[in-house]
Amino acid sequence: MQSNESLFLQTKPFHLFLRASIPGAIGMVASSIYFTLELLLIGRLVGQTAFAAANLVMPFILINFALSDLIAVGSSVRIAIKLGEGKKDEADNLFTVAVLSCMLINVLIGGLLILLCPTFLSLMGADAVLTESAMDYFTVYALFSPFTGLVFAVDNYLRICGRIRFSMGINIFMSLLCLSLQILFLWVLDLGVAFAALGSSLGMTITAVICLLQFLRKDMALSFARPHFSFPIIWDMFRQGLPTFLNNVSGRITNILMNSLLLRWGGDLAVSVYGVLMSVDGIVVPCMYGVFDSLQPAIGYNWGAERKDRVKRIALCCVIATVVICLFSVVLIELFPAQIFSLFLKVDEAGLAMAVHALSIMGLTYIVRWISYSAQSFSSATGHNREATVLSLCHALIFPLLMMAVLQQFELEGIWFVIPSAAFCTAAVAFIIYLVRIRKSLRLD
Numbered sequence: 298m299q300s301n302e303s304l305f306l307q308t309k310p311f312h313l314f315l316r317a318s319i320p321g322a323i324g325m326v327a328s329s330i331y332f333t334l335e336l337l338l339i340g341r342l343v344g345q346t347a348f349a350a351a352n353l354v355m356p357f358i359l360i361n362f363a364l365s366d367l368i369a370v371g372s373s374v375r376i377a378i379k380l381g382e383g384k385k386d387e388a389d390n391l392f393t394v395a396v397l398s399c400m401l402i403n404v405l406i407g408g409l410l411i412l413l414c415p416t417f418l419s420l421m422g423a424d425a426v427l428t429e430s431a432m433d434y435f436t437v438y439a440l441f442s443p444f445t446g447l448v449f450a451v452d453n454y455l456r457i458c459g460r461i462r463f464s465m466g467i468n469i470f471m472s473l474l475c476l477s478l479q480i481l482f483l484w485v486l487d488l489g490v491a492f493a494a495l496g497s498s499l500g501m502t503i504t505a506v507i508c509l510l511q512f513l514r515k516d517m518a519l520s521f522a523r524p525h526f527s528f529p530i531i532w533d534m535f536r537q538g539l540p541t542f543l544n545n546v547s548g549r550i551t552n553i554l555m556n557s558l559l560l561r562w563g564g565d566l567a568v569s570v571y572g573v574l575m576s577v578d579g580i581v582v583p584c585m586y587g588v589f590d591s592l593q594p595a596i597g598y599n600w601g602a603e604r605k606d607r608v609k610r611i612a613l614c615c616v617i618a619t620v621v622i623c624l625f626s627v628v629l630i631e632l633f634p635a636q637i638f639s640l641f642l643k644v645d646e647a648g649l650a651m652a653v654h655a656l657s658i659m660g661l662t663y664i665v666r667w668i669s670y671s672a673q674s675f676s677s678a679t680g681h682n683r684e685a686t687v688l689s690l691c692h693a694l695i696f697p698l699l700m701m702a703v704l705q706q707f708e709l710e711g712i713w714f715v716i717p718s719a720a721f722c723t724a725a726v727a728f729i730i731y732l733v734r735i736r737k738s739l740r741l742d
Contacts, residue, residue, distance in 0.1 A: 313595055314614035320465035322587030322618075326580060331500070333477040333576040335493050340569070340641040342483045347490040348642060349565040350430035352572030353423060353556055357414055358438045359636065363545035365446035368399045371538025373453040373593065380457070380518060382596040390521040392454060394530055396509075396521075400443045407442040410435070421557040427565075433491040441498035447505040453456065453590070455508060458518040463511070467504060475500030484503035526578055539686055541677060547693030554701060555715065560711040564649075566644065571653045573641050574659050574716075581626045582670075588618045589674035596678040612675050619667040630660030654713070661717040665724035672727035684730050692723040714717045 308316065332355075340348035350674040372395035391497060414435055418428045438445070448471065455464040478496030482488045512520055535542075552575065559567035592611055599607045630637065634656035644652070669692050676685035696719035703712030704718070 299412055311610075311614060314592065314611060314618075316461065320461045322584050323465050323469070325639065325701065326583045326587060326700055330580060330583075331472045331479075331497055333579050334472075334571065335479055335497055336474055336576050337641050338479050338483050339490055339493050341491050342487075343493070345565060345569060345642060345644075346427065347430055347434075348572065349568045350423075350427050351434050351490060351493070352568055352575070353421065353427065353560075354414065354431040354435040355419060355572075355575070356552040356556075357417070357435060358409055360549045361403060361410060362440065362446055363542055363549070364402050364406055365449045367538040367542035368395050368402070368534055369453045369538070370452035370541040371395075371456060371534035371536065371679065374456070374537045375533060376519070377457055377598050385518075386522070388518075389520055390525050391534075392512075392519045393522050393524045394526055395450065395534060396447065397524060398531065398534070399446055403442040407439040409440045417553070420551065424561045430490055433489065436492050437491050437494035437498055441502055444505050445498055445501040447509070448501045451505060451508040453593075454519055455511065456590070456593075460511065460517075467508060471500055471504035474503065511586055534679050536682060537677075539682065541685075541689070543686060543689040543693065545566040545693075547690060551693060551697040555700070555712065558701065558705060558712050559709070562712070566648050567655075567709060568652065569642055570638070570655045571659075573638050573652070574656060576641065577626070577630065577637065581666075583624065584622045585619045585667070585670050586674075588622070589615050589671070589678070593674075593678045596675070608679070612671075615674070616667070616671045619671050623663040623665075623667040626663040627660055630656055630663070634660070657742050658713045659716050662720040664717075665721050668724040669720070669727040671733055676730075681734065684734050688723065688727055688730065691726050692719070696720075696722040 309592055336348065336351055336355075339351050372391050376388045376391050376395075379385075379391065415428060415432060419429055423431065452464055452468065455461075455467075476499045478500055482492035482496050486492075510518065514520075555571060556568050559571055563570075596608055596611055599605075601609070634653040638644075638649065638652040638656060640717050669688055673685050673688040673692070676682070676688065697715055700715040700718045700722075701712070704714055
């Protein structure tokens with residue numbers, strides 16, 4: 298196995314990009330696409346009500362998973378830097394503390410959300426039938442969250458150890474396993490929406506166990522150690538992972554409010570249209586995330602080794618890749634909105650016309666999405682936490698809420714413009730942050 302120093306410090310940046318980003322993007326899409334396929338199966342095999350219910354409760358599921366991301370991203374940045382500094386013992390302790398913290402926090406938050414979720418759904422305007430279906434779906438995910446949340450955390454640590462191809466392979470394995478179980482439960486056995494969640498939860502739990510076993514090997518850059526918990530360690534993990542967490546949670550809060558407004562003015566169908574866009578987003582964003590996240594250890598390692606020249610070249614490769622991903626997404630959504638929506642649901646002509654109109658508007662988001670995402674990801678990887686936090690909040694919460702307040706006077710038509718208008722505003726803030734802060738930190742001394 299190639300050492301971290303050889304891989305991150307000696308491999309040419311473009312070759313490192315090809316070696317890490319492509320498997321990383323494939324792995325991230327594979328690890329996320331099961332949500333899209335799961336919703337597709339629910340819409341096709343269970344029905345529109347179940348599809349709307351799953352989309353209503355999906356933000357709460359992702360909030361729970363976001364806690365794992367908080368710990369994973371927060372610890373990964375510091376672990377990569379510690380390894381770059383040659384402090385393996387400290388890196389091993391951070392890794393062990395992070396895994397245990399991830400499991401504990403998912404137990405606590407999962408239980409809390411089971412109690413509170415019905416109240417939230419009622420406030421959103423869901424009727425009794427929709428609430429019951431949504432809770433059947435959500436409860437299964439919450440019960441398995443101590444194990445399923447580890448999938449998102451451990452994947453980061455595998456890439457830090459240079460197990461990039463293994464990470465890609467295990468994510469593909471997980472998606473295929475989840476999909477197979479869902480087909481068994483929903484198509485072959487004709488069971489309800491709760492069993493879609495059970496299929497994913499079982500597949501993710503099995504995958505998490507396989508991943509954890511890898512760190513018992515002696516040739517891994519990271520291994521389990523006797524954990525030494527301390528407030529500075531926990532606080533540093535939360536501080537480093539806060540931008541990503543805020544982005545995830547704020548985005549889920551935005552989703553919840555969007556669903557409430559859509560349910561008010563457009564009913565189940567409007568929620569389903571928005572759910573289709575979020576399913577598409579569940580493929581596009583993991584592609585971008587996979588590119589940057591797979592190279593985050595390399596950026597952090599080189600940053601810790603004070604190789605800013607390599608940091609700049611690696612980051613440039615990532616930015617170019619995200620531009621290509623976003624522009625390709627815009628073209629697909631604008632050219633084939635009807636075909637994309639019809640993959641998930643079959644509706645009448647009026648419903649399809651509304652879906653095509655809405656998707657064509659919201660698809661404009663990806664024209665500029667790469668700007669804020671690149672700036673935020675690079676800021677997180679290099680420890681610019683304040684800048685990354687500002688961008689996270691602007692993209693996921695501040696501008697969407699502002700646009701909702703301004704555009705809701707136009708009712709359903711205005712709500713379709715919330716997401717793209719917020720994206721353009723956030724891109725402007727990202728460009729300013731780059732000029733004022735990020736560009737200065739990259740200057741070679």
